[in-house]
Amino acid sequence: DAGVIQSPRHEVTEMGQEVTLRCKPISGHDYLFWYRQTMMRGLELLIYFNNNVPIDDSGMPEDRFSAKMPNASFSTLKIQPSEPRDSAVYFCASSLWAGTGNYEQYFGPGTRLTVT
Amino acid sequence: GDSVTQMEGPVTLSEEAFLTINCTYTATGYPSLFWYVQYPGEGLQLLLKATKADDKGSNKGFEATYRKETTSFHLEKGSVQVSDSAVYFCALTGNTGGFKTIFGAGTRLFVKA
Numbered sequence: 001d002a003g004v005i006q007s008p009r010h011e012v013t014e015m016g017q018e019v020t021l022r023c024k025p026i027s028g029h030d031y032l033f034w035y036r037q038t039m040m041r042g043l044e045l046l047i048y049f050n051n052n053v054p055i056d057d058s059g060m061p062e063d064r065f066s067a068k069m070p071n072a073s074f075s076t077l078k079i080q081p082s083e084p085r086d087s088a089v090y091f092c093a094s095s096l097w098a099g100t101g102n103y104e105q106y107f108g109p110g111t112r113l114t115v116t
Numbered sequence: 117g118d119s120v121t122q123m124e125g126p127v128t129l130s131e132e133a134f135l136t137i138n139c140t141y142t143a144t145g146y147p148s149l150f151w152y153v154q155y156p157g158e159g160l161q162l163l164l165k166a167t168k169a170d171d172k173g174s175n176k177g178f179e180a181t182y183r184k185e186t187t188s189f190h191l192e193k194g195s196v197q198v199s200d201s202a203v204y205f206c207a208l209t210g211n212t213g214g215f216k217t218i219f220g221a222g223t224r225l226f227v228k229a
Binding site: 031042045091093095097103104107108109110 | 148150157160162165217222
């Protein structure tokens with residue numbers, strides 16, 4: 001299994017530019033999560049999907065952030081316009097519902113975003 | 117709401133020392149509890165889990181026991197290796213609906229040769 005795939009691995013952009021992060025979950029998984037990790041705030045859940053439908057987006061920091069999952073094998077997280085405080089590592093994770101207690105999440109390698 | 121508190125790091129140990137990383141939680145009902153590990157430059161990966169009270173999760177020499185009476189899930193290893201140097205996250209997923217996992221702040225472990 002290829003695992004969760006994220007692209008790009010590194011992104012450097014200027015303030016005000018649009019940034020799109022991409023994620024391919026593990027085939028067959030029905031949950032997809034987007035997280036942001038910073039030294040100051042730790043690991044934050046931004047949004048998660050079940051069967052391509054957004055379930056909880058309460059962690060999305062502002063309207064500048066949006067996420068989509070057009071099909072079971074692809075999701076995007078977009079920031080428009082980007083700001084220096086958006087600099088962080090963004091992780092995508094996926095999971096398969098397999099009964100109560102089986103909530104293991106499989107994380108991708110992350111995208112390190114730097115906004116100058 | 118649900119929360120996870122784990123000991124602050126960094127924790128620095130010599131090789132073959134005993135490791136304990138404390139984790140306590142607040143949750144309604146009976147959550148599932150996890151320890152994830154993050155090696156430099158990588159995403160988190162599941163280390164072990166426990167889904168009900170008194171369960172012991174174990175993997176790669178690490179152990180943690182689900183203690184409902186003390187709402188704790190402390191991570192232990194009898195003899196650490198340099199390769200165990202990483203950040204360890206305690207986490208819970210509640211059973212009150214949804215699939216949201218709450219992560220602790222993470223504890224960085226350094227193991228010296």
